Amino acid sequence: MLCALAFFLLWTAAAGGAEPISVVTTSTDLKALVEAVGGERIRVESLAAPLQDPHAVEVKPGQLAKLKAAALLVTIGLDHEPWLSPALRTVGDSRFARESPHYLDTSKEIQLLQTETPRLRADKGAHVHGFGNTHYWLDPENGRPMTAAILQALIRLAPADRLYFEANRKRFLDQLDGRLKGWLQTMAPHKGTRVVTVHETWPYFAQRFGLVIVAVVEPNPGVPPSLSYLSSLIQKMRDSRIKLLIADPYSNVSVTNQVATQSGATAVTLIPSVGGDGAAADYLSLFDSNVKRLSQAAMAAR
Numbered sequence: 001m002l003c004a005l006a007f008f009l010l011w012t013a014a015a016g017g018a019e020p021i022s023v024v025t026t027s028t029d030l031k032a033l034v035e036a037v038g039g040e041r042i043r044v045e046s047l048a049a050p051l052q053d054p055h056a057v058e059v060k061p062g063q064l065a066k067l068k069a070a071a072l073l074v075t076i077g078l079d080h081e082p083w084l085s086p087a088l089r090t091v092g093d094s095r096f097a098r099e100s101p102h103y104l105d106t107s108k109e110i111q112l113l114q115t116e117t118p119r120l121r122a123d124k125g126a127h128v129h130g131f132g133n134t135h136y137w138l139d140p141e142n143g144r145p146m147t148a149a150i151l152q153a154l155i156r157l158a159p160a161d162r163l164y165f166e167a168n169r170k171r172f173l174d175q176l177d178g179r180l181k182g183w184l185q186t187m188a189p190h191k192g193t194r195v196v197t198v199h200e201t202w203p204y205f206a207q208r209f210g211l212v213i214v215a216v217v218e219p220n221p222g223v224p225p226s227l228s229y230l231s232s233l234i235q236k237m238r239d240s241r242i243k244l245l246i247a248d249p250y251s252n253v254s255v256t257n258q259v260a261t262q263s264g265a266t267a268v269t270l271i272p273s274v275g276g277d278g279a280a281a282d283y284l285s286l287f288d289s290n291v292k293r294l295s296q297a298a299m300a301a302r
Protein backbone atom coordinates (compact mmCIF):
# COMPACT_ATOMS: atom_id res chain seq x y z
CA MET A 1 0.00 0.00 0.00
CA LEU A 2 2.80 2.35 1.01
CA CYS A 3 4.63 1.40 -2.14
CA ALA A 4 1.58 2.15 -4.28
CA LEU A 5 1.17 5.51 -2.55
CA ALA A 6 4.83 6.40 -3.14
CA PHE A 7 4.47 5.43 -6.78
CA PHE A 8 1.33 7.55 -7.11
CA LEU A 9 3.10 10.55 -5.55
CA LEU A 10 6.09 10.14 -7.86
CA TRP A 11 3.84 9.78 -10.85
CA THR A 12 1.74 12.83 -10.03
CA ALA A 13 4.90 14.86 -9.31
CA ALA A 14 6.45 13.95 -12.64
CA ALA A 15 3.30 14.27 -14.68
CA GLY A 16 1.52 17.00 -12.76
CA GLY A 17 1.58 19.29 -15.76
CA ALA A 18 3.23 22.15 -13.84
CA GLU A 19 5.71 24.30 -15.75
CA PRO A 20 9.26 22.93 -15.39
CA ILE A 21 11.58 24.93 -13.10
CA SER A 22 13.90 27.02 -15.21
CA VAL A 23 17.54 26.60 -14.09
CA VAL A 24 20.72 28.25 -15.36
CA THR A 25 24.13 26.78 -14.43
CA THR A 26 27.61 28.15 -15.02
CA SER A 27 28.93 24.83 -16.39
CA THR A 28 27.78 21.76 -18.29
CA ASP A 29 28.82 19.59 -15.32
CA LEU A 30 26.41 21.43 -13.04
CA LYS A 31 23.78 21.18 -15.78
CA ALA A 32 24.25 17.40 -15.90
CA LEU A 33 23.93 17.12 -12.10
CA VAL A 34 20.80 19.30 -12.04
CA GLU A 35 19.33 17.08 -14.78
CA ALA A 36 20.18 13.95 -12.77
CA VAL A 37 18.19 15.23 -9.77
CA GLY A 38 15.55 17.38 -11.46
CA GLY A 39 14.59 14.97 -14.25
CA GLU A 40 11.52 16.10 -16.15
CA ARG A 41 10.65 18.78 -13.61
CA ILE A 42 13.44 21.13 -14.68
CA ARG A 43 14.71 22.82 -17.81
CA VAL A 44 18.37 23.77 -17.60
CA GLU A 45 20.89 25.75 -19.60
CA SER A 46 24.67 26.14 -19.07
CA LEU A 47 26.38 29.51 -19.58
CA ALA A 48 29.78 27.96 -20.40
CA ALA A 49 30.30 25.60 -23.33
CA PRO A 50 32.08 22.32 -22.50
CA LEU A 51 35.36 23.01 -24.29
CA GLN A 52 35.69 26.56 -23.04
CA ASP A 53 38.11 27.79 -20.35
CA PRO A 54 35.65 27.89 -17.42
CA HIS A 55 37.40 30.93 -15.91
CA ALA A 56 36.97 33.04 -19.07
CA VAL A 57 33.41 32.96 -20.40
CA GLU A 58 31.61 35.62 -22.37
CA VAL A 59 27.91 35.59 -21.52
CA LYS A 60 25.82 36.25 -24.63
CA PRO A 61 22.74 38.52 -24.65
CA GLY A 62 20.41 35.54 -25.21
CA GLN A 63 21.88 33.86 -22.14
CA LEU A 64 21.36 37.00 -20.06
CA ALA A 65 17.68 36.85 -21.01
CA LYS A 66 17.53 33.19 -19.90
CA LEU A 67 19.24 34.12 -16.63
CA LYS A 68 16.64 36.83 -16.07
CA ALA A 69 13.86 34.29 -16.50
CA ALA A 70 15.51 31.56 -14.39
CA ALA A 71 14.18 30.42 -11.01
CA LEU A 72 17.58 29.05 -9.95
CA LEU A 73 21.21 29.85 -10.72
CA VAL A 74 23.74 27.12 -9.85
CA THR A 75 27.45 27.98 -9.60
CA ILE A 76 30.81 26.35 -8.76
CA GLY A 77 31.54 29.36 -6.52
CA LEU A 78 34.75 30.79 -4.96
CA ASP A 79 36.62 32.61 -7.74
CA HIS A 80 35.91 30.00 -10.42
CA GLU A 81 33.62 32.30 -12.43
CA PRO A 82 35.17 35.81 -12.39
CA TRP A 83 32.93 36.59 -15.39
CA LEU A 84 29.68 35.94 -13.51
CA SER A 85 29.46 39.09 -11.35
CA PRO A 86 29.47 41.47 -14.36
CA ALA A 87 26.74 39.33 -16.00
CA LEU A 88 24.66 39.42 -12.80
CA ARG A 89 25.12 43.18 -12.52
CA THR A 90 23.74 43.50 -16.07
CA VAL A 91 20.77 41.31 -15.19
CA GLY A 92 20.29 43.40 -12.02
CA ASP A 93 17.98 40.92 -10.27
CA SER A 94 18.14 40.79 -6.46
CA ARG A 95 16.87 37.20 -6.54
CA PHE A 96 20.43 36.12 -7.43
CA ALA A 97 21.99 37.63 -4.31
CA ARG A 98 24.05 35.18 -2.25
CA GLU A 99 22.02 33.34 0.41
CA SER A 100 18.90 33.76 -1.75
CA PRO A 101 16.94 30.52 -2.44
CA HIS A 102 17.42 31.30 -6.13
CA TYR A 103 21.23 31.20 -5.92
CA LEU A 104 23.21 28.03 -5.24
CA ASP A 105 26.97 27.78 -4.73
CA THR A 106 27.84 24.05 -4.69
CA SER A 107 31.29 24.59 -3.13
CA LYS A 108 29.84 24.97 0.38
CA GLU A 109 30.04 21.31 1.43
CA ILE A 110 33.20 20.43 -0.51
CA GLN A 111 36.53 19.59 1.11
CA LEU A 112 38.62 21.93 -1.00
CA LEU A 113 42.21 21.22 -2.02
CA GLN A 114 45.02 23.78 -2.16
CA THR A 115 43.37 26.24 0.22
CA GLU A 116 46.79 26.87 1.77
CA THR A 117 48.58 27.51 -1.54
CA PRO A 118 49.81 31.09 -1.31
CA ARG A 119 48.43 32.99 -4.27
CA LEU A 120 47.57 36.49 -5.23
CA ARG A 121 43.85 36.99 -4.87
CA ALA A 122 41.79 37.08 -8.05
CA ASP A 123 41.28 40.82 -7.76
CA LYS A 124 45.05 41.41 -8.05
CA GLY A 125 45.22 40.19 -11.65
CA ALA A 126 44.30 37.23 -13.78
CA HIS A 127 44.77 34.63 -11.02
CA VAL A 128 42.07 32.20 -10.10
CA HIS A 129 41.97 29.45 -7.38
CA GLY A 130 42.72 32.18 -4.80
CA PHE A 131 40.56 30.44 -2.16
CA GLY A 132 41.40 26.82 -3.00
CA ASN A 133 41.19 24.75 -6.17
CA THR A 134 37.78 25.12 -7.81
CA HIS A 135 37.80 22.06 -10.14
CA TYR A 136 36.22 19.90 -7.44
CA TRP A 137 33.55 18.28 -9.67
CA LEU A 138 36.36 16.14 -11.15
CA ASP A 139 36.36 13.88 -8.09
CA PRO A 140 33.29 11.71 -8.75
CA GLU A 141 32.76 11.38 -4.98
CA ASN A 142 31.99 15.11 -4.97
CA GLY A 143 28.93 14.30 -7.09
CA ARG A 144 27.43 13.29 -3.71
CA PRO A 145 27.59 16.65 -1.82
CA MET A 146 26.93 18.57 -5.05
CA THR A 147 23.68 16.70 -5.77
CA ALA A 148 22.74 17.01 -2.07
CA ALA A 149 22.92 20.81 -2.41
CA ILE A 150 21.02 20.72 -5.72
CA LEU A 151 18.34 18.48 -4.16
CA GLN A 152 17.77 20.95 -1.29
CA ALA A 153 17.61 23.91 -3.69
CA LEU A 154 15.04 22.18 -5.94
CA ILE A 155 12.94 21.10 -2.95
CA ARG A 156 12.86 24.71 -1.70
CA LEU A 157 11.48 25.80 -5.08
CA ALA A 158 9.11 22.86 -5.62
CA PRO A 159 8.35 21.19 -2.25
CA ALA A 160 5.60 19.03 -3.76
CA ASP A 161 8.18 17.25 -5.93
CA ARG A 162 10.43 16.23 -3.02
CA LEU A 163 9.91 12.46 -3.41
CA TYR A 164 10.50 12.60 -7.15
CA PHE A 165 13.78 14.55 -6.72
CA GLU A 166 14.93 12.28 -3.89
CA ALA A 167 14.26 9.14 -5.94
CA ASN A 168 16.19 10.60 -8.90
CA ARG A 169 19.17 11.43 -6.71
CA LYS A 170 19.18 8.00 -5.11
CA ARG A 171 19.19 6.34 -8.53
CA PHE A 172 22.06 8.61 -9.61
CA LEU A 173 24.12 7.79 -6.50
CA ASP A 174 23.53 4.06 -6.92
CA GLN A 175 24.86 4.30 -10.48
CA LEU A 176 27.79 6.44 -9.30
CA ASP A 177 28.78 3.85 -6.67
CA GLY A 178 28.69 1.05 -9.25
CA ARG A 179 30.68 2.92 -11.89
CA LEU A 180 33.26 4.21 -9.39
CA LYS A 181 34.27 0.62 -8.58
CA GLY A 182 35.03 0.03 -12.26
CA TRP A 183 37.00 3.29 -12.64
CA LEU A 184 39.12 2.49 -9.57
CA GLN A 185 39.82 -0.97 -10.97
CA THR A 186 40.90 0.38 -14.37
CA MET A 187 43.13 2.99 -12.73
CA ALA A 188 44.64 0.65 -10.11
CA PRO A 189 47.68 -0.35 -12.26
CA HIS A 190 48.53 3.35 -12.72
CA LYS A 191 48.45 4.25 -9.04
CA GLY A 192 51.46 6.39 -8.13
CA THR A 193 52.09 7.50 -11.74
CA ARG A 194 53.81 10.89 -11.62
CA VAL A 195 52.32 13.43 -14.00
CA VAL A 196 52.59 17.11 -14.92
CA THR A 197 49.41 19.04 -15.77
CA VAL A 198 49.09 22.23 -17.81
CA HIS A 199 46.43 24.05 -15.73
CA GLU A 200 45.58 22.94 -12.18
CA THR A 201 42.39 21.27 -13.39
CA TRP A 202 43.13 17.76 -12.12
CA PRO A 203 44.10 17.62 -8.41
CA TYR A 204 40.72 16.17 -7.33
CA PHE A 205 40.75 13.57 -10.11
CA ALA A 206 44.40 12.74 -9.31
CA GLN A 207 43.69 12.33 -5.61
CA ARG A 208 40.77 9.97 -6.21
CA PHE A 209 42.64 7.78 -8.70
CA GLY A 210 46.12 7.83 -7.13
CA LEU A 211 48.04 9.95 -9.65
CA VAL A 212 50.80 12.18 -8.31
CA ILE A 213 50.93 15.68 -9.82
CA VAL A 214 54.57 16.77 -9.45
CA ALA A 215 54.39 20.13 -11.27
CA VAL A 216 52.20 22.33 -13.44
CA VAL A 217 52.99 24.17 -16.66
CA GLU A 218 50.97 27.18 -15.47
CA PRO A 219 52.21 27.85 -11.88
CA ASN A 220 49.87 30.82 -11.46
CA PRO A 221 46.46 29.58 -12.65
CA GLY A 222 45.19 31.65 -15.54
CA VAL A 223 48.57 33.30 -16.20
CA PRO A 224 50.87 32.05 -19.04
CA PRO A 225 54.23 30.69 -17.75
CA SER A 226 57.52 32.56 -18.30
CA LEU A 227 60.14 31.11 -20.66
CA SER A 228 62.63 30.58 -17.82
CA TYR A 229 60.01 28.69 -15.79
CA LEU A 230 59.24 26.50 -18.82
CA SER A 231 62.86 25.59 -19.47
CA SER A 232 63.49 24.66 -15.83
CA LEU A 233 60.25 22.62 -15.79
CA ILE A 234 61.30 20.73 -18.93
CA GLN A 235 64.70 19.98 -17.38
CA LYS A 236 63.07 18.72 -14.18
CA MET A 237 60.69 16.51 -16.18
CA ARG A 238 63.61 14.96 -18.07
CA ASP A 239 65.66 14.46 -14.90
CA SER A 240 62.83 12.75 -13.05
CA ARG A 241 61.52 10.87 -16.11
CA ILE A 242 57.95 12.19 -16.09
CA LYS A 243 56.07 10.25 -18.73
CA LEU A 244 52.68 11.98 -18.84
CA LEU A 245 51.61 15.56 -19.45
CA ILE A 246 47.88 16.22 -18.92
CA ALA A 247 46.40 19.05 -21.00
CA ASP A 248 42.91 20.54 -21.23
CA PRO A 249 41.06 21.13 -24.52
CA TYR A 250 41.62 24.89 -24.11
CA SER A 251 45.35 24.60 -23.23
CA ASN A 252 47.83 26.49 -25.39
CA VAL A 253 48.71 23.83 -27.98
CA SER A 254 52.17 25.15 -28.86
CA VAL A 255 53.23 25.35 -25.17
CA THR A 256 51.85 21.85 -24.52
CA ASN A 257 53.65 20.43 -27.57
CA GLN A 258 56.89 22.18 -26.68
CA VAL A 259 56.89 20.78 -23.12
CA ALA A 260 55.95 17.29 -24.33
CA THR A 261 58.51 17.15 -27.15
CA GLN A 262 61.40 18.58 -25.16
CA SER A 263 60.74 16.58 -21.99
CA GLY A 264 59.95 13.31 -23.74
CA ALA A 265 56.55 13.01 -21.99
CA THR A 266 53.37 11.91 -23.77
CA ALA A 267 50.69 14.62 -23.81
CA VAL A 268 47.13 13.48 -23.17
CA THR A 269 44.11 15.78 -23.30
CA LEU A 270 41.52 14.97 -20.66
CA ILE A 271 37.97 16.29 -20.81
CA PRO A 272 37.20 18.59 -17.88
CA SER A 273 33.50 19.04 -18.61
CA VAL A 274 30.42 17.09 -19.68
CA GLY A 275 29.93 17.31 -23.46
CA GLY A 276 33.66 17.84 -24.09
CA ASP A 277 33.70 14.75 -26.27
CA GLY A 278 30.91 12.74 -27.84
CA ALA A 279 31.16 9.97 -25.25
CA ALA A 280 31.04 12.29 -22.20
CA ALA A 281 27.31 12.96 -22.45
CA ASP A 282 26.57 13.07 -18.71
CA TYR A 283 28.41 13.28 -15.38
CA LEU A 284 29.13 9.56 -15.13
CA SER A 285 30.26 9.11 -18.73
CA LEU A 286 32.61 12.08 -18.24
CA PHE A 287 34.61 9.79 -15.94
CA ASP A 288 34.27 6.79 -18.30
CA SER A 289 35.87 8.97 -20.95
CA ASN A 290 38.70 10.36 -18.81
CA VAL A 291 39.57 7.05 -17.14
CA LYS A 292 39.80 5.50 -20.60
CA ARG A 293 41.92 8.33 -22.04
CA LEU A 294 44.26 8.35 -19.08
CA SER A 295 44.74 4.60 -18.70
CA GLN A 296 45.43 4.22 -22.43
CA ALA A 297 47.97 7.06 -22.39
CA ALA A 298 49.65 5.70 -19.23
CA MET A 299 49.89 2.27 -20.84
CA ALA A 300 51.40 3.72 -24.04
CA ALA A 301 53.87 5.91 -22.11
CA ARG A 302 55.34 3.03 -20.08
Ligand SMILES: [Zn+2]
Pocket (backbone or CB within 6 Å): 055, 128, 129, 134, 135, 199, 200, 201, 221
Ligand atom coordinates in the same frame (compact mmCIF):
# COMPACT_ATOMS: atom_id res chain seq x y z
ZN1 LIG B 1 41.15 26.57 -12.82
